[in-house]
Amino acid sequence: MYALGLCARWLHLASSILLVGAATTIALAGRSDRPTARRWEHRVLLGSRGLALAALGSGLIVLGLQTALFEGRGGAALEAGSIARVLIETQAGRVWLVRFGLLAILAAFLWSRLHVESSLDWRAARAQAMLLGAAALVPAAAAGHAAAVEPETARAIALDGLHVLGAGVWVGGLLPLALLLWTAAAEPGADARPYAVLAARRFSRLALGVVLVLVATGTLMAIANVGNVAGLVGTAYGRLLLAKLGLVVAALALAAVNRAVHLGRLAGDGPTVGRPAMRRLATFLVGEGLIALAVLAIVATMTVTPPARHEAPTWPFSVRLSFAALEGAPAASARVLIGSQIAVLGLVGLAAGLAIRGRRLPLVAGALVVLGAGVGLALPPLAVDAYPTTYLRPSVPYHAASIASGATLYREHCAACHGAGGAGDAPAGLRLARPPADLRGPHTALHTAGDLFWWLTNGIPEAGMPAFGRELGEEQRWDLVNFLRALSSGYSARGMRPAIEPDRPWLVAPDFTFAVGPTPPRSLREYRGRRTVLLVLYELARARSRLAEIAGRDGTLALLGVEVIAVPVDAAPDAIKRIGPEPRVLFSVVTEGAQAIVTAYHLLAASPHVEFLIDRQGYIRAVTRGSGAAGDLDKTIAEVQRLNEERTAASAPEEHVH
Amino acid sequence: MRAWKVVVLLNLALVVGVGWGYVFWGLRAARLDRELALARAAAASGVEREWVVAGVVRAVLPELDVLVITHGEIAGLMAPMTMGFRAASPKIHEGISIGDEVRFTLRGVPPNVVVTAIEKTK
Amino acid sequence: MRSVPAQRAILEAPPTRVELWFNERLEPAYSRVSVLDQASSRVDLRDAAVAADDARRLSVSLPALAPGRYTVTFRVLSIDGHVVESKLTFTVKSWSRRTP
Incomplete structure (x- = not known):
């Protein structure tokens, strides 16, 4: 059921996005009387008809599965009453209704036999397809995670809408453009070569702008939905986002090659000049398009995964970086300062290396070495031990009842070694391999609630601290964490x-x-x-x-x-x-x-x-x-x-x- | 028909459809909301009502026939607060002293309500 | 998520309602909460509703509860289409001493 849901979501998303891309690419290429261009346009139009049907069909499956999820029983997916309730009473349903209606109009429009011989008719018809495609795609933002971002929900939805629209123009345009280049590069299609080259140039220029928009909106949305590094590396949603970013970087690398290498070789009027380059560009575009479709599969998975900001992250590394590590350590602070200066120098060198044309390689290599040295110098003093639970947020609120319960637990389980007041001065503690820390101290700022939770659960074997994971329930351990927080707050609040x-x-x-x-x-x-x-x-x-x-x-x-x-x-x-x-x-x-x-x-x-x-x-x-x-x-x-x-x-x- | 005419007609139909939907449903819903609020307000006023409320006595002012009571929410009348209530008769606060936990009956046409009965619960 | 009474709360006075606050706005049509006693029979007044002024708050009224342990079960749908299903418990301690 889950797999079916993902497939349906992916198909729906991909076809909605490709519909926008197909329409924009046709509009971008412009009207032409050359037979090959007309043939290409007709093929893309036929493809769009299929896409519209796919979007409608997969949309129905998505709605059915969503109904089953909302109602909590599989049978609801096929009941008209349940589906109607979802459509009318939930935001996701209302958004679906609007989008489905627009998709249906778009499908009817694409299937109708309109005569577009005159320039005015052509422009009106193509613009309308683009408009309907975009209007059917963008509202999806109001039913996704953006709708739950607070505050500034409207801003989040607008950003998300802009993001999917950008994806439609860029991702959706890759395959139709590849088809055009391929057709025009073939022996019988030579009449459309200048047309195809012009289209590729226009697309390249537009895509550059769109990618910038995608990066900007994507970054802002990631901040809203993920929030921090722990959410990025420690939750399912964050890891999906990382996978998406990896694929996007690969697609952008292909795009960069296209821009820097292939696009320049398209020029030339001779009968054979430019043809191999067109074919290569088409191949690269198809590669980029396939990667983009894989990205959409990840995006479809992300839409059914709770965003990281509401999930408990599991930190995958044994260290983390914290500026709190520098408190009271002037030598380490100086080292970090010097290291960061060297790293900045390396960055400047890197920028210079990329900007200057001559002797680029040695300059960039040198800058990278300097950057690496700077980072290597600056980071080690900032490293602090970390555990899987380091960024876990307490599941028990910082509440007087929890603190009081923690105080009782402390007396029963901890005071024997840590001392009644937390100073670490009890006789049993002083006999340990490593005497217990002063729990009142402000150094507790160095440790997160999740760190304390980890030590309580698993103990600190090398110091002789026992593990309480079996003896105390999860809530009791959080009670102790809350008690320790109040204890050290009291120390800080002396003044x-x-x-x-x-x-x-x-x-x-x-x-x-x-x-x-x-x-x-x-x-x-x-x-x-x-x-x-x-x-x-x-x-x-x-x-x-x-x-x-x-x-x-x-x-x-x-x-x-x-x-x-x-x-x-x-x-x-x-x-x-x-x-x-x-x-x-x-x-x-x-x-x-x-x-x-x-x-x-x-x-x-x-x-x-x-x-x-x-x-x-x-x-x-x-x-x-x-x-x-x-x-x-x-x-x-x-x-x-x-x-x-x-x-x-x-x-x-x-x-x-x- | 010419394609551009089709496009114009289609968009016109969309705009008119959405506009008509708003006029018909949106305005109607807004009017119903207003009427509902008015009906609720009307139902809540002008009629004598009675509440039984739990609270704790904070002060007794026999000279004014007033009891100051900290109470929970009184549905449709007031939020939880400490508040002076007039007693219907001096008899009511006989035997009631500060700190007593009580259950008392309020009766009247809001906002003019008086305590008609009170009993200790502890 | 946060609630009044809080998870595991031990109350001297019985609460008149249970209120749940969520991180995301809720879909009122698909957000349910019920309060069960130890025998798993439903005791709330069946008026569970998402607050009109704050779509993140779900509450239900209670009658005068006898002492004992109560379980609040809820299943809510957030505005972005995720279903959250969970429960929490609270205990009413000594209402008996208050009944006249």
Whole structure:
């Protein structure tokens, strides 16, 4: 079923693209009265009729299979009701309907016996075929991955549409052009040689521009759909893209040979001059066309493969490059700097070698050596150990409940060696072959969440760290990773003050879920983009005066867009009752979920009374540690006002998780 | 017929077809949407309704006959929030104190609703 | 994907609805979610719908749930034609102490 689906998709895509190419090539070559040219045009037209039927037929199969997929049962592919539902109620169905309608009109148009003797009729008919072909092809972009790109969906669809249109003109034009050259190069077709040569020249000029458009739109779409190197080498979609790129480079190499060598040899008026070159060019064009058809097969596979940006990448190498490796290593930094300068020198030399005509070979060779030396010097210090899971995104969100669960697991499984506080100072740890690292340290920035996950799962045999892959479930290991992230964030956050650093958000606030009495649970994330949150971790005995102070300015805070969430550190379920009528506290007092919040946020700042100011993007911007005595709320309000005045909205913390 | 005439007619038919489709279906759908929104708004107002809501008491103001309650979403009336509600009679808040988790009945024509009954759930 | 209640959440108060946020916009006609109790019988109010203002959010309402473990199963179709099918669980702890 999968194979049938791929074949149908490929056939549909290829025929839709070839239809555009055939029409453009005829229009490009122009009207001619020479018999061979007329014969070629007629053949391409016959081919187009076949292509239109193929596109319609394969389109029906694609629709049937899509219906079966959407409905979740194979039988639906043949039920009129299910198909109608897909056509009317899904975007893919509506796009299909539009495209199929246009393809049907195009087919009817191609099959109709129009007389195109006059120049006006010819131009109208050929332009119409081109227009209908393009109109039937481009909307496909609105049913593909581009439609799911956010933000700027419209831009992504436009880019994708431009990309397939470009592919139609270039890829679709190769085979008709080869046919023209082949026919004209044959003995009885000699009358059309100048016509064929002119067409080849025009096509070459157009193709150069189109390829540039394809490269530009393709790059932008790859960034949107793949995102990073890990997605490119570590996911099915990314690898398909790499395979596609490999084939495209091969096709472009052929195209470059055609342009540089064959095209120039087409000239000449003698009866035999240029003929072999025409045939060779035709052969090369066919080769290019076949590669392009293979590219389309990969593209058809990519359309049914989830894009890399939503997949968990498996890193295939044992190292990765990271600038974090240079922190605190001046010698390595200097080496990278010098190496990169040498590499730039090599690049300049390479550019010069390609630009200058004389002595090209030695110059290019020398430049390559310099470039290689520079890269060889600069890269090794940047290399950091990497594992298959290095770029894996946590499947458990950075949430207080996960951190709290991680904290418990840490006490049970890790503290014996790593120490209760993560300093790596426990007696059992100090006896190991390699003492455990200080988990609080900022060096954790060097390791991704996926690295930590790998070590937890597989251990570090050479250091004596055991593997926990069997003992702890996947979610528990991610809980530990989240705990370690909070632990090291707390270390970095030691310097956080009650005053914000304008425009410098960096400390991500762990999400948390809480409830006030029997109301449904809410989460911190719900305030994102809407409210600033003042999270108050209080100890009632000491904090009455501070709570009274905040309650007294409730209205002002609300006007400034502040949501106050107070969390009793003892996590008492009757916290509201305990506060009682005085002070009259009306902001949220957490009665459920407090335990996890206290555990997680005390890792970030441990103090009997502590207040976190969390901005609208979900970053902790200020931390006030105190005793709970009434302080100066005006200061907090001033900080909120500064937050409200910030213009640059940082993007929300990455939490691309499944 | 001349080919250029066919082309012109074909494109004309396409444009007219799409335009007619928009006028017929697109405008009709937009009108139906508006009517639906109006009908919904009409249904939600002007009629006395009743809700049973869970919440936690935050303050009791006997002098105003007002209870301040943190509550969840009240379907068709308001989002979850902390809010003062007028009690239908002073009797209602007898025995109710701060921190009590309650289930209360709201009745009235929105937005004028009063608490008609309340009971502790804990 | 993200949800409220979160995967594996242990709740003191029963939720009134389950909300799921996806990375891509959904096709409302082909996006289903149901909540099952331990006996695998369906407990949600069968009003699952994609939010009108945010096509990435799918939610369903719940009646007052008894304590226990619940499974949320969903099958959604994203706007670019991919079907995602999965499930998550949450536990309601002690609703009993609240019933009058």
